[in-house]
Every structure is written in C-alpha cells, then in structure tokens.
Amino acid sequence: MTSSHEQLLPGTRRALLHRIAVAQAEGRAPSLVAAVVRDGQALWxxxxxxxxxxxxxxxVQYRIGSITKTFTAVLVLRLRDAGVLDLADPLEKHLPGTGAGEATxxxxxxxxxGLAAESPAPxxxxxxxxxxxxxxDVLGEQPFLHPVGRRFHYSNPGYTLxxxxxxxxxxxxxxxxLRREVLEPLGLDRTSAQPLAPHAGGWAVHPWADALLPEPVEDLGRMAPAGQLWSTTGDLARFATFLARGDERVLSAESVRExxxxxxxxxxxxxxxxxxYGLGMQIQQRDGRLLVGHSGSLPGFLANLTISVDDDIAAVVLANCTSGPLLGAVGADLVRIVAEAEPRIPAPWRPLPEVDPAVLELAGQWYWGTHAFAWRLTAYGLASLEPLTGNGRRSRFRANGDGTWTGLEGYFAGELLRAVRRxxxxxDHLDLGSFAFTRQPYDEAASVPGGVDPEGWRGVK
Known part of the structure; x- marks a missing residue:
C-alpha cells in the first residue's frame, strides 16, 4: 500500500521489510503486519x-487490546470539550455508587x-x-491498592469505569x-468490538517448541472499554494521523496534544x-526521539501504535500471538528507519502575511538579569522566548489579542507575558510572571525590581 503523493525509496522499503521479517522470525509469530504513515498518508x-x-x-483485523483505551479516552475528552464534565471532577459526581468515586x-x-491493575479472579x-x-464485579471488594492521585499504577478496571x-x-x-462519535467520522469502518471477516485467529506459541495452541476469543463485557476492539493497520494508520493532528469532527488539535x-x-x-503516561496515551523517549501511542495485548494478539509527532511519522504493528515479538521496539524502529533514511523535508520558509509594529517592536534580545534571551515572532501568530546559549527555560507564546501573551509549554506554561510601557x-521591560526582562543586563534605564547600583558595572581593583 503506497500513497499516490509520495513513495519511499527502495532501500527504505527493504529496511522496513527486513525489520518486520526479523521480528516475525525471531518472535515466532504466526503472522505480523505493519504500516508506516507520514504526512497523513500510509506510505508502506x-x-x-x-x-x-x-x-x-x-x-485484515487483529485484536488490538489496550489501544482500545486510547479510543475510550477520546470519548471522555469529547465530553469535557462539550462542557459536560471537568477532568478534575470526582467520578462520583457523574457516576455515583461505584465505590471508587473519589478518584477524579x-x-x-x-x-x-490507585485502583488495582486487574479485575478479581478468574x-x-x-x-x-x-x-x-x-x-x-469488575472492581471487587477492595478496589484501591494505592492512595488516589499519588502514583502511576496501570489499571484496566479504571478504564471500565x-x-x-x-x-x-x-x-x-x-x-x-464510539461508532457514532469516532469510528464513523474518521472513516474507521474496519474497527469494531466484534471480529469482522477477514480477521486473524489468535494463537499461543509454545515457549520451548514450535507448536501452536488456539486462544479463546472472549467478549469482555464491562471490561470492553479497556481492551475489546479489533482493527487493522489501515484503520490504525488513519487513527494515528488523528492523534497527531486532531480532527475538528472528533477532537481539536489542542485536545489531542493534551x-x-x-x-x-x-x-x-x-x-x-x-x-x-498522558491521558490515554503512552509516552517515551527513545533514541533521542519523543514517541507517543499505545501498546496492546490480549491472549492470542499483540499490537502497537507508535507516533513521532516531530518527524510526522507513525508506525502500526500487529501480530496474532500471545507473546513473542517486542512490538514496541519494532514500531520505534520502523519510525526511526524512515526518519533517518528519508528525513522530513521542511516546508519552504515564507514571510508573515502581516506584522503588527507593536509586536515587531518586542522582537530581539532581552535579558533576565544577566541571562540572554531572544524573543522571536514565528508562524501561526505565535512567538518564542528561548535562551541564546544553553538549555535554559524556553517556551512558545500565544497572543491573547490584548497585548499580552500566554506561555504554552515548560516552566512558562500558562504564565502571562506583557510589555510594560513608559x-x-x-x-520599559517585559514582565513574565513577575520576572523583568530588559534590553540590557540590569538596564539602569528600566524599572528593575530591587533597583540597579547607581555606580553601574565595574571592574575589581
């Protein structure tokens, strides 16, 4: 499967095929399928x-296990964006009587x-x-193992709730x-709660012999929102594009970024x-690359969805075995192979369509005390503040339309920046969360908190 807009080079395609061939052979998977997506197009x-x-x-459908959780999280974020709930709400406010309602x-x-990882036996x-x-029945008599909100502890019953x-x-x-709000708008017509032909059968591979045992296929009932779905590499490729870019019919780019x-x-x-872990998405740093997505497993099946937003590349890997190939590593490698062999070609630089003189006036070098920073105007009406040297605090800023700017990430996320004028x-200076940024280090012509020694800069005799 290749895009009509772009094709990978033969060497890249061979490297991808080699990687999944090694995974299938060494992992002893009855079958393994994979796809690579770039710029919203399935390339391979x-x-x-x-x-x-x-x-x-x-x-061909495979069971995708806990990648289902990402779909469920999308439904919850849609409720938040519609104003039906707040993520800080305790569950009890909207779903009373569960016994786990103190969790938000x-x-x-x-x-x-703080909920247990699994449902009680069997x-x-x-x-x-x-x-x-x-x-x-899903939560059991003692659903909590840890204090609420204190530590990460993966919980399947939590997604049932x-x-x-x-x-x-x-x-x-x-x-x-799910079908009405996510699958149909995104065109995921091969994703379903029950298997639809053609679909793979799930197998257990004997750990010490090349022998197979069929795995049962169970309807998970109440546990479905944690791991029920079946899907394909084609559908998950489209879902990956949505998770990287958003789609106003389902969730905005800002909400999927959250x-x-x-x-x-x-x-x-x-x-x-x-x-x-984010909100229904796993996050990892691997080989200097930030990867997001989710893994999945159920008896008979393994699944992985890996996205590098910065590279605009995603990989989907599915197999029909209970254990064997490490699909997280395979997905990360598929992304890396394409990113390194065929680096993303940046869009042409273009000047801004218009520039506000009052905004342009702020561009250039500023000092927080003696730390040198640069304030730059960038595309999409944003600006950035970043140190001229080193790895200090940096952030992009969004204009608020009233002469102020709000930080979007890192230390300055949510902080307000404004130009203080004479x-x-x-x-006079920029005020960023009470920090004063001046045109010169401790500019004596500016209102520097604490004042500036009137004798100015000097040497030591």
Missing part, C-alpha cells in the same frame, strides 16, 4: 506470515486512581464478560457511542527509561 504496508501464499493486507476523571485517564481476559455483569461514565452521560452503550502530554508521575523504574509609550 508489510506482512510476514507462516502460511505460504497468504500475506495479510491492511484490511483525570486520575482514571492517567492511571493515577483471569478476565480468558473468561466471558458475563461473569462480571456489574461494576462491583470510564466506559461506564461515557454510557451514563451519553445514554447509549459504549460501543454505539492527551499526548505527561499527566502521571512516572514510577522510579520508568524515569531512567524515559517512560510516562508614559511616552516606549517599552
């Missing part, structure tokens, strides 16, 4: 299979609710969901809401690995 599809003459294409909606999305992934018909929240507030089953922003404190073991209208 590859498949390796143990069946001669049968190569699954981009329309944000806690549930970010896995900081093993929910290999037993019918009908065994857990009520939320109380979010699915129940969606049903309560939308007045329809989770699956119906999903990709760390929202949970990483465990100590994860700090060194550069792993964290009676004659000239700029």
């Amino acid at each position: 599809h590859g498949a390796r299979t143990s069946v001669d003459g049968h190569g699954p294409d981009e329309n 909606i944000a806690d549930l999305l970010a896995h900081t609710s 093993w929910w992934e290999r037993t019918p969901g009908s065994m857990r018909p009520e939320l109380a 979010l699915g129940a929240l969606v049903e309560e507030l939308r007045g329809a089953p989770w699956e119906d809401v 999903m990709r922003t760390p929202a949970a404190p990483p465990e100590a073991a994860d700090v060194a690995d550069g792993v964290s 009676p004659d209208g000239s700029v």
Whole structure:
C-alpha cells in the first residue's frame, strides 16, 4: 500500500521489510503486519506470515487490546470539550455508587486512581464478560491498592469505569457511542468490538517448541472499554494521523496534544527509561526521539501504535500471538528507519502575511538579569522566548489579542507575558510572571525590581 503523493525509496522499503521479517522470525509469530504513515498518508504496508501464499493486507483485523483505551479516552475528552464534565471532577459526581468515586476523571485517564491493575479472579481476559455483569464485579471488594492521585499504577478496571461514565452521560452503550462519535467520522469502518471477516485467529506459541495452541476469543463485557476492539493497520494508520493532528469532527488539535502530554508521575523504574503516561496515551523517549501511542495485548494478539509527532511519522504493528515479538521496539524502529533514511523535508520558509509594529517592536534580545534571551515572532501568530546559549527555560507564546501573551509549554506554561510601557509609550521591560526582562543586563534605564547600583558595572581593583 503506497500513497499516490509520495513513495519511499527502495532501500527504505527493504529496511522496513527486513525489520518486520526479523521480528516475525525471531518472535515466532504466526503472522505480523505493519504500516508506516507520514504526512497523513500510509506510505508502506508489510506482512510476514507462516502460511505460504497468504500475506495479510491492511484490511485484515487483529485484536488490538489496550489501544482500545486510547479510543475510550477520546470519548471522555469529547465530553469535557462539550462542557459536560471537568477532568478534575470526582467520578462520583457523574457516576455515583461505584465505590471508587473519589478518584477524579483525570486520575482514571492517567492511571493515577490507585485502583488495582486487574479485575478479581478468574483471569478476565480468558473468561466471558458475563461473569462480571456489574461494576462491583469488575472492581471487587477492595478496589484501591494505592492512595488516589499519588502514583502511576496501570489499571484496566479504571478504564471500565470510564466506559461506564461515557454510557451514563451519553445514554447509549459504549460501543454505539464510539461508532457514532469516532469510528464513523474518521472513516474507521474496519474497527469494531466484534471480529469482522477477514480477521486473524489468535494463537499461543509454545515457549520451548514450535507448536501452536488456539486462544479463546472472549467478549469482555464491562471490561470492553479497556481492551475489546479489533482493527487493522489501515484503520490504525488513519487513527494515528488523528492523534497527531486532531480532527475538528472528533477532537481539536489542542485536545489531542493534551492527551499526548505527561499527566502521571512516572514510577522510579520508568524515569531512567524515559517512560510516562498522558491521558490515554503512552509516552517515551527513545533514541533521542519523543514517541507517543499505545501498546496492546490480549491472549492470542499483540499490537502497537507508535507516533513521532516531530518527524510526522507513525508506525502500526500487529501480530496474532500471545507473546513473542517486542512490538514496541519494532514500531520505534520502523519510525526511526524512515526518519533517518528519508528525513522530513521542511516546508519552504515564507514571510508573515502581516506584522503588527507593536509586536515587531518586542522582537530581539532581552535579558533576565544577566541571562540572554531572544524573543522571536514565528508562524501561526505565535512567538518564542528561548535562551541564546544553553538549555535554559524556553517556551512558545500565544497572543491573547490584548497585548499580552500566554506561555504554552515548560516552566512558562500558562504564565502571562506583557510589555510594560513608559508614559511616552516606549517599552520599559517585559514582565513574565513577575520576572523583568530588559534590553540590557540590569538596564539602569528600566524599572528593575530591587533597583540597579547607581555606580553601574565595574571592574575589581
């Protein structure tokens, strides 16, 4: 599968095929399929299979496990954007009587609710969901293992609660809401709660022999919002583009960016690995590259969705085995192969369509004490403040239309910047969250908090 707009070079395609071939062979997967997306276009599809003459294409369904959680998170963010709820609301406000209502909606999305990782026995992934018909059956008698909001602890029951929240507030089953609000608008017609032909069968591969055992396929019932979905590399490629760019029919670019922003404190073991979690999305630093997405697994299936927003590249990898190939590593490698072999060609530089003289006046060099910074006007009506040397505090800023600017990231996120002017209208200094930025280091002509020694700069005799 290639785009009519762009094709990868033969060497790049061979490197991608080699990577999934090694993964399928060494991981002993009955089949493994993958896709690479760039600039919103699926550029490559590859498949390796143990069946001669049968190569699954981009329309064959595999079970995607916990990638389902990202879909559920989208539904919750839609409720927030519609003003139906606030992420800071306790669950009890909208879904009373669960016994886990002190956790906030944000806690549930970010896995900081303190809830257990799994539902009480028997093993929910290999037993019918009908065994857990009520939320109380999913949560058990002691649902909390940790204090609410204090630590990241991955929780499948937490996403069951979010699915129940969606049903309560939308007045329809989770699956119906998902189809109406996400799948149909994005054209994901090969993503479904139940398998639709053609689909792969799920297998367990014996750890010490090249032998197979079919895995049962269970309807997860109440647990569906945590891991029920089936999908294809074709559909997940389109979903990846949405998660990178947003789509006003579903969620804005700002809201999907919020999903990709760390929202949970990483465990100590994860700090060194550069792993964290946003709102329904996993985040990691790998080989100097920021990757977002989600992994998934259910008996018989493995799945991974990996996106590098900066490179505008995403990879989807699906396999029909319970364990074996490390799909997270495969997805990251597919992104890296394309990014390194065929670096993104930047868009042509173009001048701004118009420049406000009062805004242009602020451009240039400023000093916070003795730290040198540059204020630059950039595209899309934004500006940036960044140190001239070193890795100090930096941020982009959005104009508010009243002469002030709001920081968008890092230390200055949400902080207000304004130009403080003298009676004659000239700029005295920039005020950023009470910090004074002046045109010269401790400019004696500006209103520097604490004042400036009247004898000025000097040497030491």
